[in-house]
Amino acid sequence: MTRTTRLVILLVAVVLLGTVGTGAVLHAAHRSSERDQQQAGGPPVRTGTVSLRPTAARQLLVRNLAWGSHRDEIATVPADRPQGPRTVSGVKCLRFHAAAGTGICLKAVHGSLVDTYRAVVLDSHLHELHHFPAAGIPSRARVSPSGHLVAWTVFVSGDSYAGTAFSTRTAIVDTRTWTIDDTLETFAVTKDGRPYRASDINVWGVTFADDARFYATLATGGRTYLVRGDVTTRTLTTLHQNVECPSLSPDGTRIAYKKRVPGASPDAPWRLYVLDLRSMAETATAEQRNIDDQALWADDSTLLYALPGDYGSDLWTVPADGTGRARRLMTSALAPAYLD
Structure with a gap:
């Protein structure tokens, strides 16, 4: 050799x-x-395949907040075993929602000097279909029941809804054409039955009824309003005062929302309410703590929402009719979406 x-x-x-x-x-x-x-007491996590397609057994998708290498990844659990092992996807999002095989993922793009943000539309395999620049810090995200429309809200300035020193930007995209309305503040507003214009309008927290109609929060003059929107006519119409981050029930008859209550701390002003869209009657839920989230309807009678937890946020449920009590559904989780 x-x-x-x-x-x-x-x-x-x-x-x-x-x-x-x-x-x-x-x-x-x-x-x-x-x-x-x-x-550390976190939930069990395992790698595997995550799909946005409904299965025989109902699934719950969340942003996993358990500490470890899979933190911030979209994960799935059986809806009837939410404390069971989570299957993580490898896809990281700061805000997320999904419906009918379409997902919207708001994510950070880490740069050498500064982070930027991106809204990414995902297919049923969590592969990117299209992305758009997001103008600020991710806040809210929703997909229409058909999967044809996606919406997101970001903070352009500020990072909390508690005070008045913030500005938001809300966009809606049609996934069939990739047409974008990049700010709903350009829609024509009807307030109290009359055309309304103001320089301080902010719109956030879209929840879809179908591929044309939606609900959202409009803020102006130091007050917030529930508005009904229409992407076809590009209009917003006020319906009720003191409504933030609305969420439409599956049967389309009620809105869950954050309401500012008298006497609450300025830093923790909200309680979780439900509004009947036919009578405009308000019902306070049994959840007495401050809610800073856009609640999700788990079904026609149960609300799901996030509260601060040991690892960031936990998910809690409460009946929508004001009865019962709040209970914790999942630890270390945020941004839920059910696959029906």
């Missing part, structure tokens, strides 16, 4: 040993991350 041959064999052996060592370290780090998560 020549000296050259021995050197080649030695170099190959070093490369192979390095590759094996690197793989072992990465595998150990992955296992260590999962063990750390379990030791």
Whole structure:
């Protein structure tokens, strides 16, 4: 064996040993991350295939907030076993929603000097179909029941709805044509039965009725209103005062929302209410804590929403009719969506 041959064999052996060592370290780090998560009391997490298509057993999708390498990934659990193991997707989102095989993912794009944000429309396999620049910090996201329209809200300035020093931008995209209305503030507003214009209008928190009609919050003059919107006529019409982050019930008859209540702290002003769209009667839910979320209807009688938890947020449920009591559904989770 020549000296050259021995050197080649030695170099190959070093490369192979390095590759094996690197793989072992990465595998150990992955296992260590999962063990750390379990030791911290987090929910069990496993990798696998996540789809936005409905299955025989109803699924619940969430943004996983459990500490570890899979934090912020979209995960799925059986809807009837929400505390069970989570299957994570590898797709990370700050805000998320899905319906009819379409997903909307608001995500950060990390730059060398500053982070920017992007709204990404996903197909049923969580693959990107299209993306749009987002003008600020992600706040709300919704998909229409058909999957044909997606909406998102970001903070252009500020990062909280509690005060008045903030500005939002809300966009709606038609996934059939990729036509975008990049700010709903350009829609014609009818307030109290009359055309209305003002420089301080903010619109946020879209919830869809169908592929034309939606509801949202409009703020102006220091007050908030529930508005009914129409993407075809590009109009917004006020319906009721003191409504924020509306969520339309599956049967289309009620709106769950955040209401500012007298006497509450300026930093924690909201309670969870339900508005009957026919009578405009308000019902306070049994949840007495401050709610800063756009609630989701788990079904026609139950609301799902986020509250602060040990790892960021937990998901809670409460009956929509004012009876019962609030109970925790999932720990370390945010931005839920049911696959029906």
